[in-house]
Amino acid sequence: MLTIYSDDHHLHHGRSELIDGQLMPCFEMPSRADHILQRVMDRKLGPVEAPTDFGMQPIKRVHDEGFLAFFQSAWQRWAEMNVEGDILPFTWPARSLRKVKPTSLLGQFGYYSFDAGVPITAGTWQAAYSAAQVALTAQAAIQKGANSAFALCRPPGHHAAADVMGGYCYLNNAAIATQAFLDQGHKKVAIIDVDYHHGNGTQSIFYARNDVLFTSIHGHPEAEFPFFLGYDDEPGEGPGEGFNFNYPLAAGSGWNEWSAALEQACKQIAAYAPDVLVVSLGVDTFKDDPISQFKLDSPDYLAMGERLKRLGLPTLFVMEGGYAVEEIGINAVNVLEGFERV
Template structure:
């Protein structure tokens, strides 16, 4: 399996995030991708390639030009104001406030964010842009005939909506790749999100569309981030009704419970008749993940990969979360090796 990767991810290294009422060091750090890359090489999974640059056009198929312009220029504006440290929002347009785009940098940052977990640093735009190109390069490989490819993206993307960042995410790499498949002639795409946290951005992007089926297995949002999306009654709207499936599970869920949800999700994907699959590959379902509450163990990820392979679809894996840094490489690559074993 080909892996696409860019060293540009090192350009994004946030100093802090707001979590549990405190500013603390970011769980989303460069070492995550470094460990995965090392494991890919150690296991001789396949060639590692740098991405091509497809420009902004395929990104603008998902994200608004105004949002991209803001994100690309935010750091320079912050520096011009004499800002020090990471750029983080401190106010948001809550339900009682007007949804108005202000002129100020901080007002715009709040408008384009939903939490204080996505710090902007000097290199964040370039890192996120390159991660999107990683996803597009892996997607192009499948369009050219490969059965699978791995996009080792960092920062992750599934919490980012069309014009909103948050949850460590700025550009929705999986959604950008899914849209590219559609634009290149695949009228039915499925996205399977196996990250511990619900892919609220991906759901929002495709919620009213029937050309992308979204299925997510995640911690129950009644108790887990992102709290305000990911419930089972969210089934899509308009043309997209019946194309959105959420499988929230309680804290402490182990492989048996998780695998039963995966079986339901895979059946939905099969019934839909998807022509290609995008997997938002988060491994923060691991039992030792510091910010998650599931109990999957490393061998379970091999089994996960084999079940995904049984769908028989060309499959693009896009890296999302996973914060047990020492184990992230083993767990992510186990999914990929399980998938390859299931297709052999």
């Protein structure tokens, strides 16, 4: 399997995030991608290539231009203020406030984000831009005839909506690749998000559309981030009604419960009969993940890959979460090896 990877991800290394009432070192760190890349090479999964630069247009097909302009300019504006440290938002337009876009940098950051898990550093824009190009390059390989490809994206993307960043995610790599498939002639694309946390950004981008089927297996949002999306009564709206399927599971769920949800999602995907499958590949479902509550073990990821392969679809894997850093490479590559060995 071809892996696409860029060293630019090292340019994004936030100092801290607000979690559990504390400013803590970021769980989303460069070593995550480094461990995955090393495992890809150790297991001789296949060639590793740098991304092609497809420019801004494929990103603009998914993301709002005002949002992109803010993100691109944020660090320079911060530097001109002569303030030390990363930029973190701290005020959001809650229900009792107006949804107006302020002129100030920090006001706009609140407008274009939904949590304080998205520190912007000097290199964050370039890292996120390159991650999108990683996804687009892997997508292009499948478009040219490859049966599968792995986009080793960092930072991840599935929490980012068209005009909102959050949850470590800035640009929605999976959505950008999905839209590229559609723009290049595919009629229907299915997405399965296997990250522990609901892919709220991806759902929102395609929620009113029937050319994308979105499925997600995740911790129940009654108790888990992102809290405000990911319930099982969100079927899509307008033309998209009936094309959105969420499978929220209780904390402590292991492979038996998780694989039953996977089977349901796969049946929905098979019935939809898409041209291609995009997998938002999070491995924070692992039993020792520090910010998640599922109990999957490393061999389970092999079985996950095997089941996805039986769908018989060209498949693009896009890396999302996973914060048990020492095991992230084993678990992510197990999915890919399980897919390859069927």
